[in-house]
Amino acid sequence: MSSTGERDRVWEVFRQEGEGDPMIHSGNVNAPDEELAMHYAREFYGRRGESQRLWIVAREAITELDDADLLKPPFDRSHKKPGGYLIKHKLESARARAGEHSGE
């Protein structure tokens, strides 16, 4: 209520569809406190029985990292990706050698 002079806070909502499923970010709700945030999250992301579990997180509690220097380095870092290191051919030749030794 605007008459209470409070600022609404934003709460990020994650939902789990079935037991054991990953928690997936669903969206967010505005609410002045944790209690109402829980009610609103329930109404927006659970009132049709579609959720097994909800996580309701105050946005300010989230540590955000979106620094391009840290996340998108300017140099080629493909060797840090599993696909960047071409182990496939080495494996093939190793298998070939092992095959020779076993007398196939």
Added chain:
Amino acid sequence: MSLETEAGSRAAVAELLLSVADDEFVIGFWDSEWTGIAPMLEEDVATSSIAQDEIGHARALYELLATLTDDDADRIAFGRDSAAYRHAALLEHARGDWAFSVARRWLYETADAVRLSALARSRWEPLANLASKMRREETYHRMHADAWLRRLADGPRDVRARLAGSLVRLWPDAQEVFAPLAGEEELVRHGVLPDPMAALHATWQAEVRANLAPIVGGLAPAQPSVDGRERRTDDFRWLHGQFTLVARSEVGATW
């Protein structure tokens, strides 16, 4: 038990079902008047959804009543004259401002919780089962009403004053949720209603007076009255005109 076959018992059970169903039905329609204009978007969805739940509970009760009296749930809900509704005087008032709606919902939810905990122990199984199911949803309604009562009670002076004023104004009519029913003795004797309304009222009143004391500084003890479910006013006649509008426009239509 001879409930379904004995005409006298059946009439008593029907009256009980109708009183609970009409309470749920009417508060559902009053609160749905907030759709689109609640204090914030999220609350709008929450209030509307809770109002819908209440109408859903009313529907289940009307259906149970219809099987008992060989009637039709839609006819009971929408086909009666406004004077034939049996909701408590608490639910007679127009929705008022937000503080008024919060005060009423809180008073109603607390009374309904006491009533449902008794009905869940009913010896008439269909009612006990339905009451248990309703309680699961009402727990959430109660939490929501508690949250708002506290928010307004902790708010600035004018907000607190509006809340307190509404609670004081509604206090006498809130007792009427426990107004005695005509066939009550029989209901208690058969265990359909495990405790008399007077006992449920005493439980509710003690709890509620204690909880509200910090907000309104002590409410005087009050009692339900015999006609507590029979006072129809222009407020309700207007609402009745609204919620029967579609049903009246094409009598007997199905969808």
